[in-house]
Amino acid sequence: MPVDADTLTRERIPTVIVDGLHIVYRVHGAGSGKGSATSALSRIVSKRRSPSVREVHAVRGVTFTAYKGEAIGLIGSNGSGKSTLLRAIAGLLPAERGAVFTDGQPSLLGVNAALMNDLTGERNVILGGLAMGMSQDEIKSRYQEIVDFSGINEKGDFISLPMRTYSSGMAARLRFSIAAAKSHDVLMIDEALATGDAKFQRRSEERIRELRKEAGTVFLVSHNNKSIRDTCDRVIWLEKGELLMDGPTDEVIKAYEKENKR
Numbered sequence: 060m061p062v063d064a065d066t067l068t069r070e071r072i073p074t075v076i077v078d079g080l081h082i083v084y085r086v087h088g089a090g091s092g093k094g095s096a097t098s099a100l101s102r103i104v105s106k107r108r109s110p111s112v113r114e115v116h117a118v119r120g121v122t123f124t125a126y127k128g129e130a131i132g133l134i135g136s137n138g139s140g141k142s143t144l145l146r147a148i149a150g151l152l153p154a155e156r157g158a159v160f161t162d163g164q165p166s167l168l169g170v171n172a173a174l175m176n177d178l179t180g181e182r183n184v185i186l187g188g189l190a191m192g193m194s195q196d197e198i199k200s201r202y203q204e205i206v207d208f209s210g211i212n213e214k215g216d217f218i219s220l221p222m223r224t225y226s227s228g229m230a231a232r233l234r235f236s237i238a239a240a241k242s243h244d245v246l247m248i249d250e251a252l253a254t255g256d257a258k259f260q261r262r263s264e265e266r267i268r269e270l271r272k273e274a275g276t277v278f279l280v281s282h283n284n285k286s287i288r289d290t291c292d293r294v295i296w297l298e299k300g301e302l303l304m305d306g307p308t309d310e311v312i313k314a315y316e317k318e319n320k321r
């Protein structure tokens with residue numbers, strides 16, 4: 060079938076390819092009951108060696124392709140491998156088997172994103188901006204916007220106080236605001252929407268939609284199905300590290316909710 064120009068311009072551009080990915084954590088010195096006399100005796104009797112390294116196989120053979128302009132929600136029960144998958148896409152975890160290919164630098168915006176607790180919110184905005192590759196001038200021009208978006212100063216001059224004086228919701232809002240100040244090729248958000256109050260959640264959802272328009276691909280990990288419905292057009296459902304379902308948001312969330320009602 061001939062391909063017309065219109066079809067070509069609408070052609071989907073891949074931004075992230077995850078190919079048969081396996082991620083294994085190795086926990087050192089975590090042998091069960093390692094020090095106890097009974098476990099030592101049972102090891103001697105069964106001639107087992109001391110189990111000093113335990114392996115957690117967190118992602119098991121996951122394969123999918125993400126395209127430019129997509130917002131993809133990751134869902135699944137606790138410990139199903141969602142955060143691990145995001146960290147692997149961000150290049151923070153090595154693949155045991157398989158591979159991740161990305162176009163551009165993926166940025167992971169999580170509740171655990173590293174900001175410095177002893178520094179003021181103001182210093183963290185500057186450091187965070189620099190860490191994302193923004194220039195001093197760019198940060199200066201966006202500074203007020205970031206602070207306003209975070210709403211940190213709504214109840215007093217908190218931005219000039221150390222981050223350790225912030226509530227966990229305030230800290231999460233500032234992290235989100237810093238990361239959302241820049242357009243990203245691939246932006247990954249881990250539970251960011253679950254923190255913050257309803258007003259901030261609405262603001263951040265709006266910003267995610269904008270970021271999506273501006274550039275690349277957005278991944279969102281959340282236990283809040285409404286956030287996923289409002290933000291994402293595609294959903295990947297992980298369970299025990301395996302990809303259970305990948306499709307349009309409505310279809311996947313419906314199946315997920317049905318499974319979880321049992």
Ligand SMILES: Nc1ncnc2c1ncn2[C@@H]1O[C@H](COP(=O)(O)OP(=O)(O)OP(=O)(O)O)[C@@H](O)[C@H]1O
Nearest residue numbers: 084086115117135136137138139140141142143144
């Ligand atoms: N640093 C780590 N070391 C060892 N095991 C880990 C580590 N981080 C996660 N795991 C394990 O990997 C598996 C997947 O965890 P992960 O945090 O990716 O799940 P999740 O789907 O994001 O969970 P949640 O919804 O609770 O945030 C779990 O069994 C967890 O115990």
